[in-house]
Amino acid sequence: MLTRLRQTYLGVFREYPFLFPFAVVTFAGQAAFALVNIYALPVYLVQGLHLSGLTLGAASATFLCVETLLKFPMGRWSDRAGRNGFVVLGPLLICLNPTFFAALPTRLWFLVFPLRVVDGAGAAALWPPLFAAVGDLVPDRSRGAAMSVLNTVYVAAIGGAIVCGALVAHLTGSDRAPFLLASGCLVVTAAVARASLPRLPGARVSAAAVDPVSDAESTVASDVPHAAAGARLLVLMLAVSIFMSAGVLILSNFLILYLKMDMRLSAGGISALLAALGVAVLALGLPLGHLADRWGTSHAVRLSVTVAALAMWVLPSCRTMASFVPVALILIVGHIMGTPAWLAVVSQLAPAARRGGAMGLVATGEGVGAVVGPLLGGFLWDKAHHWVFYGSACLLTLAAALALAALPKSRPVGPDVRTKRP
Numbered sequence: 353m354l355t356r357l358r359q360t361y362l363g364v365f366r367e368y369p370f371l372f373p374f375a376v377v378t379f380a381g382q383a384a385f386a387l388v389n390i391y392a393l394p395v396y397l398v399q400g401l402h403l404s405g406l407t408l409g410a411a412s413a414t415f416l417c418v419e420t421l422l423k424f425p426m427g428r429w430s431d432r433a434g435r436n437g438f439v440v441l442g443p444l445l446i447c448l449n450p451t452f453f454a455a456l457p458t459r460l461w462f463l464v465f466p467l468r469v470v471d472g473a474g475a476a477a478l479w480p481p482l483f484a485a486v487g488d489l490v491p492d493r494s495r496g497a498a499m500s501v502l503n504t505v506y507v508a509a510i511g512g513a514i515v516c517g518a519l520v521a522h523l524t525g526s527d528r529a530p531f532l533l534a535s536g537c538l539v540v541t542a543a544v545a546r547a548s549l550p551r552l553p554g555a556r557v558s559a560a561a562v563d564p565v566s567d568a569e570s571t572v573a574s575d576v577p578h579a580a581a582g583a584r585l586l587v588l589m590l591a592v593s594i595f596m597s598a599g600v601l602i603l604s605n606f607l608i609l610y611l612k613m614d615m616r617l618s619a620g621g622i623s624a625l626l627a628a629l630g631v632a633v634l635a636l637g638l639p640l641g642h643l644a645d646r647w648g649t650s651h652a653v654r655l656s657v658t659v660a661a662l663a664m665w666v667l668p669s670c671r672t673m674a675s676f677v678p679v680a681l682i683l684i685v686g687h688i689m690g691t692p693a694w695l696a697v698v699s700q701l702a703p704a705a706r707r708g709g710a711m712g713l714v715a716t717g718e719g720v721g722a723v724v725g726p727l728l729g730g731f732l733w734d735k736a737h738h739w740v741f742y743g744s745a746c747l748l749t750l751a752a753a754l755a756l757a758a759l760p761k762s763r764p765v766g767p768d769v770r771t772k773r774p
Contacts, residue, residue, distance in 0.1 A: 364497045364638065368490055371501050373548035374482070377541055378502045379509045381443060381478055384537035386513035388450055388471070389415070392530040393464070394605050396453070400527055401461055408605050409730025411464050413723045416601070418472025420719025427480035427715065435481040435488075439545045442477030446470055447538035454531035478541075480715050483695060489550065496649050499692035500641020504633055507688055511630035513537075514608065518619045588758035589698070590717035592751050596657065596694070597721030599664070599747035600687075602729040606740050614737050615676070625677065632681055633688055640689040649693040650759040656690025657755050659683075661748035668741040697759065721747075 365371055389412060397403045397411065430438050449467050456463060483502065490498040517530035611617045617625065644652035663683040670676040698714045725747075732739035 364494065364501060364641075367494070368498060370489060370550050371486075371498060373544055374486060375501055375505045376544045377439065377482065377549065379505045379512075380537045380541040380544065381482075382506045382509035383513040383516075384443070384450070384534040384541065385471075385475065386510040387517050387530050387534035387537065388453070390510065390604055391514050391517035391608060392450070392453070392527065392534065394609060395521075395527050397461070397464070398609060401458060403461075404730070405606065405733035406727070406730040409726040409728075409733075411468055412601075412605055412726035414465050415468040415472045415475070416719055416722040416726065418469050419475045420472075420716055420723055422473055422476035423480050423715040423719055426476045427484060430481035430484060434551075435485040436545070436549055436551060438477045438481040439485075439549060440542050442474045443538040443541040443545070445477065446474035447535055447542065449474075450531040450534035450538070454528040474538075485549070494645065495696040496645035496652070496693050497638065497641040499695040500637050500644070500688070501692075503692040503695070504637025504641075504688060507633045507637070507684070507691075508630050511626040511633070515623045515626050515630075518623050522619055588754060589714060592754045592758060593714050593717030594721040594724075595747045595751035595754065597718035598725040598728070599661075599721070599744045599751060601722045601725035602732070602744045602747065603725075603740055604729075605726055606729055606733050606737070609733075610737055610740070615673070617673075625673070628677070629680060629684055633684060636685060637688050640685070641692050644689055644693040644696070649696045652693035653690050653697060653759060654752070654755050656686040656693065657748060657752040658686075660686035660690065661745060661752045664741060664745035664748055667745075668738040 393411065394408055397408045398405065426438060449471055452467055453464070483499070486498050486502060487495065513534075516533060520529045520533055521527050608622065611622050611625070647655075660683055663679050663686065667676070667679050667683065670679050728743055729740045732743045
């Protein structure tokens with residue numbers, strides 16, 4: 353039993369030790385963005401300045417729109433110039449922005465918008481090259497588990513950042529203090545990336561990326577014999593990305609406000625809830641990543657998006673924490689299984705020399721959804737708070753329908769396949 357647990361949780365790090373600094377960079381970077389996007393900025397604009405939900409949505413959409421426009425160019429450029437420079441310079445570019453938010457006079461709140469433009473450029477420089485680098489280093493047969501490491505850390509960073517933001521705001525008595533914490537996280541992101549990430553040139557096909565043993569989930573392009581079919585598949589994949597992203601990010605600015613204003617949770621109650629859900633993410637992330645590899649990543653995506661859509665339809669009717677928490681947990685389980693599987697499928701679409709561009713292109717589709725989501729969420733929030741959940745449920749249902757129809761079939765990796773260094 354102990355051996356099985358070690359293999360499940362530590363085996364992937366033993367096999368690919370470079371994943372540890374990748375996890376640190378992902379955690380610190382996403383913690384910074386979560387502190388600003390999900391906690392500090394919504395509280396500052398809506399509760400502090402009493403601006404509308406649509407204004408908050410517009411500020412978030414500005415950030416996401418710039419990130420969307422730059423994701424493909426940044427990913428494609430990293431194919432040629434190398435991944436590391438982007439992962440280091442992206443956080444450095446924006447590390448002072450949260451400090452500027454904290455020092456911004458109330459009468460100059462509109463300067464949030466140009467700062468959000470710069471934030472979007474920094475995020476675009478960080479994420480597509482970072483995830484493409486994992487695709488460069490990890491073979492197909494283990495890519496779902498490797499992406500699960502990053503996704504688990506990514507999701508845990510969101511919950512951890514919100515808890516830390518609430519704690520810092522409580523201890524300091526200032527809702528602007530979490531902005532300073534976000535600046536520190538961005539500095540850590542750049543420092544760890546500079547010191548610890550493998551030096552991986554762009555367009556490099558490393559030995560780890562070629563896996564003759566694992567033919568179980570070879571490049572999805574092999575399932576697309578003709579260019580027309582490939583173009584159709586790409587369009588459908590982009591549509592899935594848009595609906596999935598919009599379905600999640602329609603809630604991002606309003607979840608904490610919903611828990612505070614509608615569920616009547618205190619800062620301590622929110623922290624306890626997020627900590628409990630975070631423990632579930634950490635416990636289940638890697639096992640579900642291994643399970644996605646065994647089932648086949650396309651199958652895992654179909655199942656997880658369907659489960660998430662069904663859970664989201666139920667969530668608005670949960671008026672007590674006793675009912676809210678189990679449904680939220682089901683939703684999170686679907687997310688932490690589906691997202692790394694989705695990233696693995698995307699990374700298999702293009703040859704290694706174009707992987708950064710492919711990740712950036714599909715990330716652009718996600719960005720389109722991320723721009724639409726907060727704006728739609730702000731509109732629905734102003735109508736009725738619980739409508740944001742139904743909006744999310746509609747979008748995730750569309751994503752599930754497209755995933756069922758569009759994703760190529762993938763053969764599962766049997767349990768007898770053992771991970772070994774190529």
